[in-house]
Amino acid sequence: MRKILIVGATSAIAEQAARRFAADGDALFLVGRRADRLEAVADDLKVRGAHTTGTHVMDADDLAAHAPMLDAAEAALGGLDTVLVAYGTLPDQAACAAEPATAVAAWHTNAVSQIALLTDVANRFERQGHGLIAAISSVAGDRGRASNYVYGSAKAGLNAFLDGLRHRLFGSGVQVLTIRPGMVDTPMTAEFDKGPLFASPEKVGGDIHKAIGKRRAVCYTPGFWWLIMTVIQSLPRAVFHRTQL
Amino acid sequence: MADSAHASWGRYPASRPAAVTRATDRHRAVPEAATPVLAYGNGRSYGDSCLNNGGTLVETRGLDRFIAFDPATGVLDCEAGVLLAEILALAVPQGWFLPVTPGTQYVTVGGAIANDVHGKNHHVAGTFGRHVHELELRRTDGDCLHCSRQLNADWFAATVGGLGLTGLVTRARIGLRRIEGPYMDVDTRRFDDLDTFLKLSAAADDDHEYTVAWTDCTARGSAVGRGWFMQANHKPALGQKPDPRRRGAPAFPFTTPVSMINRATLRPLNTLYFHRRWRSAWRDTQHYQPYFYPLDGIRHWNRAYGPTGFLQYQCVVPHADARASITELLERIAAAGAGSFLSVLKVFGDVPSPGLMSFPRPGVTLALDFPNRGRPTFELLDALDGVVMAAGGGVYPAKDARMSGAAFRQYFPEWRHFSSYVDPGVSSSFWRRVMEEAQ
Numbered sequence: 001m002r003k004i005l006i007v008g009a010t011s012a013i014a015e016q017a018a019r020r021f022a023a024d025g026d027a028l029f030l031v032g033r034r035a036d037r038l039e040a041v042a043d044d045l046k047v048r049g050a051h052t053t054g055t056h057v058m059d060a061d062d063l064a065a066h067a068p069m070l071d072a073a074e075a076a077l078g079g080l081d082t083v084l085v086a087y088g089t090l091p092d093q094a095a096c097a098a099e100p101a102t103a104v105a106a107w108h109t110n111a112v113s114q115i116a117l118l119t120d121v122a123n124r125f126e127r128q129g130h131g132l133i134a135a136i137s138s139v140a141g142d143r144g145r146a147s148n149y150v151y152g153s154a155k156a157g158l159n160a161f162l163d164g165l166r167h168r169l170f171g172s173g174v175q176v177l178t179i180r181p182g183m184v185d186t187p188m189t190a191e192f193d194k195g196p197l198f199a200s201p202e203k204v205g206g207d208i209h210k211a212i213g214k215r216r217a218v219c220y221t222p223g224f225w226w227l228i229m230t231v232i233q234s235l236p237r238a239v240f241h242r243t244q245l
Numbered sequence: 246m247a248d249s250a251h252a253s254w255g256r257y258p259a260s261r262p263a264a265v266t267r268a269t270d271r272h273r274a275v276p277e278a279a280t281p282v283l284a285y286g287n288g289r290s291y292g293d294s295c296l297n298n299g300g301t302l303v304e305t306r307g308l309d310r311f312i313a314f315d316p317a318t319g320v321l322d323c324e325a326g327v328l329l330a331e332i333l334a335l336a337v338p339q340g341w342f343l344p345v346t347p348g349t350q351y352v353t354v355g356g357a358i359a360n361d362v363h364g365k366n367h368h369v370a371g372t373f374g375r376h377v378h379e380l381e382l383r384r385t386d387g388d389c390l391h392c393s394r395q396l397n398a399d400w401f402a403a404t405v406g407g408l409g410l411t412g413l414v415t416r417a418r419i420g421l422r423r424i425e426g427p428y429m430d431v432d433t434r435r436f437d438d439l440d441t442f443l444k445l446s447a448a449a450d451d452d453h454e455y456t457v458a459w460t461d462c463t464a465r466g467s468a469v470g471r472g473w474f475m476q477a478n479h480k481p482a483l484g485q486k487p488d489p490r491r492r493g494a495p496a497f498p499f500t501t502p503v504s505m506i507n508r509a510t511l512r513p514l515n516t517l518y519f520h521r522r523w524r525s526a527w528r529d530t531q532h533y534q535p536y537f538y539p540l541d542g543i544r545h546w547n548r549a550y551g552p553t554g555f556l557q558y559q560c561v562v563p564h565a566d567a568r569a570s571i572t573e574l575l576e577r578i579a580a581a582g583a584g585s586f587l588s589v590l591k592v593f594g595d596v597p598s599p600g601l602m603s604f605p606r607p608g609v610t611l612a613l614d615f616p617n618r619g620r621p622t623f624e625l626l627d628a629l630d631g632v633v634m635a636a637g638g639g640v641y642p643a644k645d646a647r648m649s650g651a652a653f654r655q656y657f658p659e660w661r662h663f664s665s666y667v668d669p670g671v672s673s674s675f676w677r678r679v680m681e682e683a684q
Contacts, residue, residue, distance in 0.1 A: 012269075036272045040324075044310035047335065187269055187307075 001051050002026040003077040005070075007060060007117065008087025010037045012186035013136065016205025017084065017212075022050035029054040029073040029080075032087075052077070060087050061109055063116045070120060079128070082212065083121050085114060085135040090188045096150035103150045110154035115161050122165055125174040134177040134212055135162055139220065141180070142229040145245045166217060178218045179208055182225040251302055254289050254547055256554030257617050257646055260296040260674055269307035271324050271415040275385050276303055281672035282385065284409045286353035287328060290360065291557040292646030293674035294408050300672055305355055308415060311335065319421035320378065325355030325414045330541075332421075337533070341421040342479070344376035350538050355414040360643040361406035361603040364537075365455035365477070368594030370422075372605050374405035375596065381416035385670030388412075394599070403666035406600025408642055410667045410676055425482035429455075429536045432476045434526035435519070439470030439572055443609070446592040449476040457591045461519045462575060462584035462613055463512040469575050471519060472590065480530060496544035504551035504616035506585050514586055540587070550616050555585075556646055558626055559604075559612035561593060562638035567609040570636040574611060574629055581625045585614035601659040601666075604641045612644070623647055642675060653679040 004021055006014050009030035021028060022045040030045075032038045035057050042053040054076035058065045074080055091106035118133060125131030140148050141155030159178060166176035183189065185198045192198075204221045211219035220226040232245065248261045266276040268284075275282060278301035285295055285302040308326035319341045321332065329343055330350035336342065347362040356362075361374040370376070379393040382404055390412075392401035404411045432453075436442050442458055449456045453476035460472035540546055547555070562570040571590070578584045589612045598605050615622050630652045633640060639656035640648050654660050667676070 037270055040271065040310050040312075043312050047311035047314045187267070190267070 002082050003029075003080050004082040004084065005029045005031070005073045005077075005080050006084045006086060007031045007058075007069075008085065008136075009055075010034065010041055011086050011088075011188075012201040013181065013184060013204050013208070014084065014086035015041055016201045017086075017208040018045055018050075018205075019048055020206060020209035022046075022048040025049055025051050027051040027053075027077050029056065029077050031056045031058050031060075031069055031073075033057065033059050060113045060117065063113060066113075066117050066120055070124065074124075080124070081130065082132045083125075083134065084208070084212070085117060085133075088136065088138075088188075090148075091151055093146075093148050093150060106150050107154045107157075110151060111157040111161075114158055118161065118165065122169060122174065122176075126169060126172050130173040132175040132177065132212060132215065133165070134179060134208065136179045136181065136208070137162070139180050139182050139225045139229050143233050143240075145232075147245060175215050175217075177211055177216055179211065179221065180218065180225065180229075181221050182228070251285060251296070252288065253292055253295050253646070255291040255556055255617075255644075255646060256547055256550070257556060258293055258296070258298075258674070260293065260298040262297050262302045263299050264301040265304060266301060267304045267307050268326070268413065268415070271308055271310075271381070274387050275383050275413045275670070276301075278303075278670075281670055282413075283671060283673045284325075284355060284359070284413050286326060286356040287351050289349055289352045289356065291644040292642075293678065294360070294642050294645070294676075295356075296674040297672065298674045303413060305353060305413070308355075312416065314339075316341070319423060320418060321421055322416070322418045323354060324416055325353060325358070325380075327354050328352065329354070329357065332419075333533075336421055337424070337427050340424060342424040342533070344420060344422045345370050345373040346537055347373075348538065349541055351541060354417050354419070355409070358405055358414055358417060359407060359409040361598060361600045361605070362643070363593070363605045365457040365591065367596070367605055368450045368456065368592060369454055369596070371594070371596030372406075372598045372600075372603055374599040374603065376420045377405065377599075378418040378420060380404060380414055380418075382412045383415050384412040384668050386668075400666065402599060402601050403663055404600075406598065406603035407663065407666070408602065408673065408675065410671050410673065412668045412671060424479045426480060427533050428480040429477045429531050429533055430480045430528070431531050431536060432526075432528050434474050435472075435522075436474050437471050438467060439568055439575075442470055442472065442474060442590060443568065443592070445474045445476075449474070450592065450594070452478075454478050457589060459518070460575070460588045460590050460611075461515045462578050462588040463515045463582075464519075465576060465579045469572055469579070470590070472588075473519075477531075477536065479533075494542050494544050497546050497548045500548040501551050504553070504555070504618075505549040506555075506614070506616050508582050511582065511584065511586075518586065550614070553617040553619070555617055556615045556622060556626065557612065557644040558615060558629060559610060559641040559644045560629065560633045560638055561604070561606055561608045561610040561641075562633060562636040563606075563608040566636050570632055570638070571609055571611055573632050577625065577628055577632070578613070581621070583615050583618075583622065583625055585616070588613035601663045602642075602657050604639055604643070606639060608638060612641075642679075645675070648679065650679045650682050 010032040038055040058069045096103040138155045140152035141159045162178045183198045207221035263280045280300045282301045283297035305326040308324035310324045312322040314321045316339045346364045357373045361372045363372045382390045455477040458474045
């Protein structure tokens, strides 16, 4: 039985991953912004076999709320061995390009608050000498593109932070997993026309569950995104700038 | 252009919603929409009762959370977008089974309630709605009603079998049925005519929970109604094999350019199936999956009917003239060279259906598919309606895409009373069609 904290537990992807943890009989502590939605997810996971389910209401943008939340999670589960950071926003790129404050707010949620939270978690896990930190980034962080570079650059920052954190914690017993989903059919992408590249939250949640079980370092999900992003990253600028990506 | 992502299972009629939204949070009101809304679950209704051409579809599969399950009593509380398949995956290993199941497990709880579905155990268990202890109904004006046979009983009766028209069902509490294991004791025997079917059914109903028959819809004259009768019970736990792990089902790969079910294949295959075994009776043990859901074994089997899709017809005729009415229906179908391979006969029991608009009622029910050949198919189905109307029977809206408003109103005499419960912000292609010339 693992003791798993999920921050952003009502996100569609996190919920699907959590259903697999529940089926394994893990103990879960769920954090999100809305109490009624958290309760709905927690009840469901309990029926699906979770050993215990605790909930905690928090807005991750409020950095001062992180430490008390982590204390509450450790108290509720009797320690932690896995943390999945799954929250995030997909800001409207046009609004971010037009208004500096919107761009900064997107960075605050998708990079700054995550760095704050992950630093606290990393220090706790380093002290206890074990643990697994998994964070949901995005393939958007692999190369800045006109269509979503504010979101993408926050994820790029997160990717580099996680790479460095993994480097720092090498040999400490603490694992760091960067999850890079492609396009996923969730409420976050409700406004998009769905093409064949869109994956279901079930697929991505299943991949996350597997990657955590295997203690991998980086996980592209679905796996074919590794190939797509390798191609996009290797495009010469002269070609890249003529694309509509 | 039609919207193939939100078609019905018969892939007829073509339909295009003006908008599609999703319900993912049961605490929130029905999503705001510029046009009338309709809940769309898993799209397994055959005709147009799950379509809303020019309106707004509210996808309910996002409401797929369990709320509570008590393994001691078998009472399950869940959101309405949960699939029956998901309930089975949860409950069977804990010794519980669906109280009533239709021929596919890929329907949502909300859909099972809205169509008040029935199964092979109708003669003992009645319809699905009888096992719903309580449901939560969200109206487009923001009201949220808790309905049961005691609480808001009139709303409960309107919503069970109410085709999704009374509002959005977001949650239900259901009583499951105890089982000792996942296996079934199945008794199969051949019968040569309709009289034998009726006798076998009358004899089996007392000590078998599940009874149903396949019938050869191409047989005529003295052979009319011949087929295979299957009676079954859940098997006691003794000496059972472990539950086999299910692999992904193969899919019918593409829509064939013409229907695979046609004049050249229909009669030979039905005749072959009737004579499939030398023995005329045997007994075996089957896992519940192939027993209850043989067609779920092939995903997208509806593609075999070609690009024009198919129409399903399920009617019930009262016991009094059942023999004559079913004979006439089958004779007309055979004479037209229409029908399919999967034609089903079942005797409904007397257990009252809980919904104002529930389809099941005492009598004999016949269900079969018709490849859509255009006018001849529609003319045949109208003729069948003539027989069913004369017999004082009914036709199942969940499977219908063409019955006339007049036929509907005769089959469902409570329609006027029911219509006072229809949410003014909700509509469906089916409802507009059958209400077109009503006052």
